[in-house]
Amino acid sequence: MAEKKQTVMAASGDQMVAEAFRQANPDVLPVYPITPQTIIVEEFDKFVADGKVHTEFVPVESEHSAMAAAIGASAAGARTVTATASQGLAYMWEELYVAAGMRLPIVMANANRALSAPINIHGDHSDIMGCRDTGWIMLFAENAQEAYDDTLISFRVAEHPDVMLPVATTLDGFITSHALDRAELMDDETVAEFVGQYKPAHSLLDTEDPVSYGMFANLGNFYMETKLGQRKAMENSFKVLREAGAEWEKLSGRPFEFVKTYGMEDAERVIVVMGSSIGNARAVARELRANGEKVGVVGLRVFRPFPAYDLVAALKGAKAIAIMDRCETIGGQGGPLWSETVAAMATAGVSIPTRNYIYGLGGADVTLEILYQIYEDLKELPAAAEKGDVIGVTYVGARTSAKDSQSNLVANSQTAAHKG
Amino acid sequence: MAWDIEGNEKWTYEEIPLGAMTLEGGTGTKHLTGDWRVKRPVWDSEKCIHCLQCWMYCPDNSCKAKDEKMDGIDYEHCKGCGVCAQVCPVNALTMHVEKDIRAKGDEKELHEHAEKVLKEEEGK
C-alpha cells in the first residue's frame, strides 16, 4: 500500500460527501437536486464532467425516479449512490422499502431538513426520521468530517455479504451541509483499497445467470420470512459496522463509535442527542464540569441498527437524562430517540428518570443557553419522578404564553397520562 | 439452487434467495394459468393472414409464432383475456365459452397437450 496521506480541507459537509462519493467511484448516480443536498450534486457533476469518476450520472425528473433508477441500477449489479433531503426523501418513501426489501446496497446521503408545512429549508430530523422503519441503516454525522467518514464506511457495510442493506448517511442541513468546516481528506488510493470493489452475487443484466427481482410473495408464501431476513441482516450490520469502523480508525486516526460519550465516567445529569448539536452539548458540559458539576453527553452516530447495548452501558450510572429530539411525533409519547432510549433502558432493567425535549425544528438555533437550561432542569428531575410528577414533552426554543412554562421559550406538553 | 415453485411455501428465512430474488430465468412457463380461462380464443388458420398482431399484443406470450407465421395458441398459459380476438383484423381469432368447448370433449386433447408442455420444460 502506498503511504497514506491526509489533506486538510476547508469544505462543507456536502463537499466532503461528494469527495467520498468520488473516491468510492460509483457506477451509477441517479439524483434530483434539492436544498440543502444540492452541493453534493453540483460537486459530483463537476467530477463527472472533469473525468475524475467514471460514473453514469443520471439527472432524473424527481426523487421518486431517482430512487427507482437507483433500485434498477443496484439490481443490475452497479455500485449505486444517490442523495436527497426533505420533501425529496418523503417522495422516495415507498421505494425506500423496496430498496431494503430487495436487499440492494444503495448508499444515499441525506441533508436532514424540515418537512412542509410551513415550508422551511433548514435543518432538522423530520425527514430522515420518516424512514426509520424502512429497513435502511442510518448514520448521523456531527460535522463535515464525520459525514465523509460515514459515507466511506457505508459502502463497506452496505455491500458486505452478511448485510446487503441500503445505508442512509445523514448530515444536518445547512449547519453541516453548507458551513465551511475543517476536514481531512484521505488519499484516493487508500480509500479505494478500504472501500474495495463491489462484487454482486447476481446481476439483473447477466444473461448467463438470469434472475428476477421484485417477485410476488403472497399470503402464507414467504413475506414474513423475507422481513425476518432483513432484521437478521440489520443485526449482522452491528459487527460489520464495528469492524469497518475500526479499520477506518487505523487508517485515519479517527474513531468510529456507535455512541460517543463525554464525561460519562461520573456524570449524573446527561443529555442524549444526535447530529450537529452533540458538540454544543459537549461545549456546555465542558464548562459545567470545569465548575465541578457532574454532567455528561451521549451522542449517537448510529441510529439504525439502534445501538441499545452501547447506549444503556453509557447511561446506566446517570441519575437524570434529557433526551433531545430534533423532530416531532405529534400525538406520540415522545420523539423517536426518546422512545428508543426509554425502551432500551426498560429492556435492560435500568430505571432512570428521563425528560424528552423537542428542539431546533426548522433549523431553530440551538443556543448554548438552551443546553444550560436543560442541565438545570435535570437537577429537579429525580425528585419530581420520585413524587410521581408527569412531565411530558418539553419544547425548547419555542415562544409560548402558557402559564406553566418556565420561560417564554419553553412549553411543556402533557402527552403522557394526560387526564384531559 | 434450482427454483422449485412448488416448494417455496416451506422455505425458512435462511433458504429464501437474498431479496426474494428468483434465481432462474423464464420461470413463468412453470406457472400454468390456462385453467383461469373463462373464454377460449379459437384460431382459424384459413382466415389468418399472419400479420402477427395477436402475437405482439398477447400479454402472456400465448400466441405462438413460427418462421414469422402464426402457429396456434398455447392453451396452458392463455388466460382468455381476448385481446388477440380484439386486434385480429380478419376475425381469424374468435372467443368461445371455455366450458362449452370442454363439454364437447376437447378436454382430453387439452390434457395431453399440457403433459407434453411440462415434459418439454423438464427436458430443458
Add this chain to the structure above:
Amino acid sequence: MPNLTEIRWHARAGQGAVTASRLVAETAMDDGQYFQSMPEFGAERQGAPLRAFTRISSDPIEIHNNILNPDIVIVLDETLLPTIDVCEGMKEDGILLINTRMTPEEVREVSVEVPAGVQVRTVDASNIAVETIGRDIPNTPIAGALAKVTNVINVDSLKKYVKNSFAEKFPEKVVEGNIASIDRAYEEVH
C-alpha cells in the same frame, strides 16, 4: 474556548461576503487554526442584506450555532448602517470594521450608535478595490484591514493564500491587484 474569535459579516448579496468569510477561514487554516464559516441562508437575491459568520480558534470547534455575541463585526456596505443594528449582541470590547470613506469618529457622530467600549475601525475598501483590482469588490482589501486591526489572521499568510489560490483561477494581473489591495488596506485602515 478562550482563544475563540467570532466574526459576523454584514453585506448585501453579491458583494462577496461569503467569499470573504471563506478567505479568512482558509487563511486561518493555512496557519494551522481551526475554523467555521457559514453564511446565513434565506431568500437569496442580489442586493438583499445578508449575514455570514466566521469562527477561528486554535482548538477544534465543536459548537454549531449562530454567533450571537461576536468579537468582530465587519460591514461591507455602509448603506446598511441606517437600517441594520450592526452592533447587536457585540462583545463590550469588540471591534467594528466598516468599509466606508468616513473616519471612525464620523461613523460614531453621524451614522451609528456604537457602545463606548467598541473600537470602530474604517477603511475605504471599495475605493482601494477599484484602484487596485479595477472593480468594486471590497472583500479582499477588507481581509487585509482585518489582519491589521486584529491578530486573528496574519497578513503574510493572507497574501500567500491569495497568491496561491487565486493563481489557479485568475491571470497574474488580477492576483497582483488583489495582493496590492491587501497591502493598501493594511496601511490605510483608520
